[in-house]
Amino acid sequence: MDTDYKYEPKNGLTRWLDSRLPLMRFTSEHVLQFPTPKNLNYFWTFGFILTMCLVTQIITGIILAMHYAPSTLLAFDSVEHIMRNVNYGWLIRYIHSNGASMFFLAVFIHMFRGLYYGSYKEPREVIWILGCIIYLLMIVTAFMGYVLPWGQMSFWGATVIINLVGTLPLIGESLTQMLLGGFAVDNPTLNRFFSLHYLLPFIIFGVVLLHIWALHVPGNNNPVGLSVQGKQDTVAFHPYYTVKDFFAYTVFLLLFCYFIFYNPNALGHADNYIEADAMVTPAHIVPEWYLLPFYAILRAVPDKLAGVLLMFGAIAVLFFLPWLDTAKVRSGRYRPIFRYFYVLFVIDCLILGYLGAQVPEGIYLFLSRVTTIYYFAFFLLVLPILGRIEKMKPMPIGISNSELSRDMVAAE
Ligand code: HEM
Incomplete structure (x- = not known):
């Protein structure tokens, strides 16, 4: 990003340093x-x-x-x-x-x-x-x-x-x-x-x-x-x-x-x-709480190798996110349907975390399968498809008048 601001050394010492190691210039700019x-x-x-x-x-x-x-x-x-x-x-x-x-x-x-x-x-x-x-x-x-x-x-x-x-x-x-x-x-x-x-x-x-x-x-x-x-x-x-x-x-x-x-x-x-x-x-x-969602995904399938691949896949899919989401608009604020799927995704991850701490049997196993399916569906189906079909909300013209336009949209 271009900055209009340019650092000016104020005294002899900073001028001397700036021409040798522009540390102050870097920090400042x-x-x-x-x-x-x-x-x-x-x-x-x-x-x-x-x-x-x-x-x-x-x-x-x-x-x-x-x-x-x-x-x-x-x-x-x-x-x-x-x-x-x-x-x-x-x-x-x-x-x-x-x-x-x-x-x-x-x-x-x-x-x-x-x-x-x-x-x-x-x-x-x-x-x-x-x-x-x-x-x-x-x-x-x-x-x-x-x-x-x-x-x-x-x-x-x-x-x-x-x-x-x-x-x-x-x-x-x-x-x-x-x-x-x-x-x-x-x-x-x-x-x-x-x-x-x-x-x-x-x-x-x-x-x-x-x-x-x-x-x-x-x-x-x-x-x-x-x-x-x-x-x-x-x-x-x-x-x-x-x-x-x-x-x-x-x-x-x-x-x-x-x-x-x-x-x-x-x-x-x-x-x-x-x-x-x-x-x-x-x-x-059980692992520490922050690893539980992945642990739930691992145990959602009866096959050991499939479980391991899914667990690694759950992280790997994140790397492709920039290309999986096809929407032209960045912010979820202007994506009315995306917001619902997003909230569901957050809840899905929380439930996966809860299930990771339970014994994978009966209802817990069933739920971990459902939540695992949604985890992947969110990235592989919802984001690619939704971006193409969703009708966006009216957008502000720029950052400076964004709040104003939001009020205007609310008033409509
Ligand atoms: C040690 C861990 C991390 C540190 C110290 C770190 C640090 C930062 C800092 C200082 C910023 C700028 C301020 C801000 O937007 O909050 C930033 C922005 C960002 N970080 Fe991280 N980050 C970490 C982990 C991650 C992870 C795990 C992800 C995603 C997988 C991520 C994705 C991003 C993105 C997309 C931005 C740009 C946000 C924007 O442009 O507004 N970061 N990060």
Whole structure:
């Protein structure tokens, strides 16, 4: 996006630096003065919130790694040691474990925002695809992190998922061996999971930089979905959106603090406070809440391989979203029928999450099949067809008079 604003160094020192490393120019033109649509709502604060979540996870993770011992003999006890002996170890651990949940909560809101306002549509396809890569990396990182405390759910969750990978044709067997480092989940598995769990957040960080870089080429989408037509449609990122982002982050922190200080184990599973035991299988093996929708899809079909393919397919389909949705209009605000299907899709994902925690029998199994069908139908049938036949609502002429036109439409 072209910015009319050009940075001018104010004194000798900044002039000297600017001709050698234009760091201030970059910060000024691409962050502080970046022209941002003036009609962004609070859903647009989640990109910033997510960045803060990532930084928090990295900092607390590094501190935890100073006290954690990645060995099957010591891992469980080292986590208890962090909780009881390390100064504020309990706080660091609760921030990190609940932080993962908050990170996923924020990413879900961020993704559903993009889906509603058509932020993945041309020219923002690459931003969306990089987002999908980040999401995939987040899932892998969280899954590996959950294995580290070496509780019962850590061990059995890893066993179930790694065995499923084994069903994949061609790559399944070698991939399983690579993940396990042996014939079952054991010390080598824990070691490589620890190493990868430490590495992946930095890779995520790199992809986030690309994500934001790609965002800064066309600039932000906005609630009306119309492109910026001139200076009248934008404001400088600072102070307008820095203040708004920090306010939203503070509110988000209140919820985060509620979990850390009042209910730190609410989102976890009690069985993970029992040390891993290969001879005792827990009654129900369930992943963390943010993976439950995919777990429900996995178990919706009786065939193991079909389940695994569907589960991966549920994420893969997201990558093709920019081309599956054929509507010319971006924002869901002007798509009256899409809105119904969208709300149904959000409810569908919530139900899938609920079903992922139930035993796949009877009504639960039936419902998980229905909701899985709708999940895929939304992307593969509804979006391609609806975009061609739906009659859009009257659109505003531009961003600056969008609110005015909305009132006019309401008055009609
Ligand atoms: C670590 C995770 C992530 C971080 C730190 C991050 C960061 C950001 C930031 C700072 C923005 C600009 C502000 C905003 O629109 O909220 C943004 C925009 C965007 N993100 Fe993400 N993001 C992440 C994950 C994702 C994921 C998983 C997706 C989708 C699969 C996604 C899709 C998008 C899209 C489409 C936009 C453009 C929105 C617009 O133009 O208005 N992001 N992201």
